[in-house]
Amino acid sequence: xxxxxxxxxxxxxxxxxxxxxxxxxxxxxxxxxxxxxxxxxxxxxxxxxxxxxxxxxxxxxxxxxxxxxxxxxxxxxxxxxxxxxxxxxxxxxxxxxxxxxxxxxxxxxxx
Amino acid sequence: xxxxxxxxxxxxxxxxxxxxxxxxxxxxxxxxxxxxxxxxxxxxxxxxxxxxxxxxxxxxxxxxxxxxxxxxxxxxxxxxxxxxxxxxxxxxxxxxxxxxxxxxxxxxxxxxxx
Numbered sequence: 001x002x003x004x005x006x007x008x009x010x011x012x013x014x015x016x017x018x019x020x021x022x023x024x025x026x027x028x029x030x031x032x033x034x035x036x037x038x039x040x041x042x043x044x045x046x047x048x049x050x051x052x053x054x055x056x057x058x059x060x061x062x063x064x065x066x067x068x069x070x071x072x073x074x075x076x077x078x079x080x081x082x083x084x085x086x087x088x089x090x091x092x093x094x095x096x097x098x099x100x101x102x103x104x105x106x107x108x109x110x111x
Numbered sequence: 112x113x114x115x116x117x118x119x120x121x122x123x124x125x126x127x128x129x130x131x132x133x134x135x136x137x138x139x140x141x142x143x144x145x146x147x148x149x150x151x152x153x154x155x156x157x158x159x160x161x162x163x164x165x166x167x168x169x170x171x172x173x174x175x176x177x178x179x180x181x182x183x184x185x186x187x188x189x190x191x192x193x194x195x196x197x198x199x200x201x202x203x204x205x206x207x208x209x210x211x212x213x214x215x216x217x218x219x220x221x222x223x224x225x
């Protein structure tokens with residue numbers, strides 16, 4: 001059973017701080033990793049994808065991948081109240097485009 | 112450009128009934144996938160279609176079926192509805208079925224079974 005694990009939260013950070021969201025996965029052969037943001041009652045929105053070990057930055061967002069530790073994270077710098085949402089980690093195990101999602105981490109950014 | 116469009120947005124059905132959900136992918140996207148998301152959980156994979164052929168099926172009963180049309184739009188059908196089928200049904204499209212082509216989700220169809 002392939003699994004993706006996330007802390008459900010809620011994770012609460014003050015406005016302007018760095019929010020760190022973590023995800024572990026069970027299949028060492030996984031190649032593609034995605035972070036989605038989901039506001040309450042809305043559909044998931046793609047934020048970042050990462051395929052190689054290391055960091056990938058896009059604006060205030062940085063995705064970090066460590067395949068040896070089977071760990072992927074998302075850092076949000078200068079967190080804003082509008083970042084308050086559930087963040088979903090997703091893994092494509094066999095490059096077939098079928099994603100396994102974690103249960104999501106709820107982030108709350110307090111003004 | 113229009114994103115992934117799904118219809119209807121909300122649906123209320125009674126146990127035992129059948130439902131059809133519809134999805135139009137982003138222009139140029141040839142792969143469509145369906146996911147079920149129950150409250151408090153991440154989306155769960157149901158089907159993937161590419162070029163009108165089923166490329167993958169998740170752990171769902173045969174009551175769930177889908178198809179893709181020549182214009183790449185797709186339908187998800189669920190027969191003999193159960194209370195547990197109440198969920199947000201998400202359609203996602205991508206350029207191709209490979210893992211390097213990110214999925215883009217539509218706004219979903221909220222199905223309530225009473």
